[in-house]
Amino acid sequence: MQKSSFSERCLNVFLLFVVISMVLSLGLTVKDALLGSTADQGAAWFLALEIVLGLVIVLIPKWVAKRLEIYLPPTLYLFFALFIYGSVYLGTVYHFYSVPYWDKGLHLLSGALLGGFAFSAFGALVPEDAIAKISPFFxxxxxxxxxxxxxxxxxxxxxxxxxFGMNLQRYMQAGRPLVGRAALMDTMGDLFADFIGALLxxxxxxxxxxKNRNWLKSFFFKRIEQK
Structure with missing residues (x-):
């Protein structure tokens, strides 16, 4: 039996934590929906739906990879699971976006996630013999x-x-448009966070x-060979 890597063990532990925490949260939310006041039932059922969707989004890559017999890079999947847990579950369901710099932390993480996905795309598009000739810096x-x-x-x-009237770039405050540099702070802060996460x-x-050119291959999607 092949020994699992450190990243695979970290991924399995985190996925177990995600499933347990979200299932417990779902159970408590459904209980509130069934036993709570009529005024709160609609909000509770909507919250339960968000939790289910978050759980599905986290686990669906693992299910697809198993069905198609594809190797799912564990480090890349770990970044993805962390991002979804922080954004969909903690951020949206439990309003962690109100925590200062929570959004910027997620942009840091997404920078690393997208950097890892860049390696996956690199492995799919560039021949293996050519990859060996490209410098690590490039x-x-x-x-x-x-x-x-x-x-x-x-x-x-x-x-x-x-x-269309939304405020995703936080260019308005208390219903009033911000002016000048203040209107750019959220967008530029997000881009800086993306850049820093990707650079790290x-x-x-x-x-x-x-140290090891084969490390890059740990981000490649590939078919699992049947023995």
Whole structure:
């Protein structure tokens, strides 16, 4: 039996924690929906739906990978699970977005997540013999560029939504539009956080690749060979 890696063990422990915490939370929420006052029942059922959706989003990559017999990079999946747990479950369900800098912390994490996904795309698009000839520095900078580009696309999405009366880019406060630099603080803060998260991940990747070029392959999706 092949020994699991450190990242796989961390992933399994965290997934177990996610499932237990969300199932317990779901049970308490359903109890409130069934036994609470009529005025609170609608909100409780909606909260229960959000918890179920969060749990499905976290676990569906594992289910798809098992069905299609694909190796799911554990470090990448761990970043993904952390991000969904922090954004959908803690952020949306329990309003952690009101915690100062919670959103910026998630952008740091998403920068690392997207940097890891850049490696996955790299492995799918670049021949293996060519990868061996590319310097670790270039690979690291590519992952930063990929992550920041995705962050810019996300800000495009938020800007488009704000055109329909939303306030995703926090350009309004108390119903009044902010002016000048104040109107840019949320968007630029998000982009800086994306960049810093991706850069920190790239530094770690560079150091790992200098020691072992095969480390990059731990982010590649690949078919599981049947014995």
């Amino acid at each position: 690979i690291g900078m590519y992952s930063v560029a990929f992550a920041v580009f995705c962050g810019v696309l996300w800000e495009f999405y938020e800007f488009t939504c704000d055109s 991940f790239a530094v770690v990747a560079y150091l790992q690749l200098k």
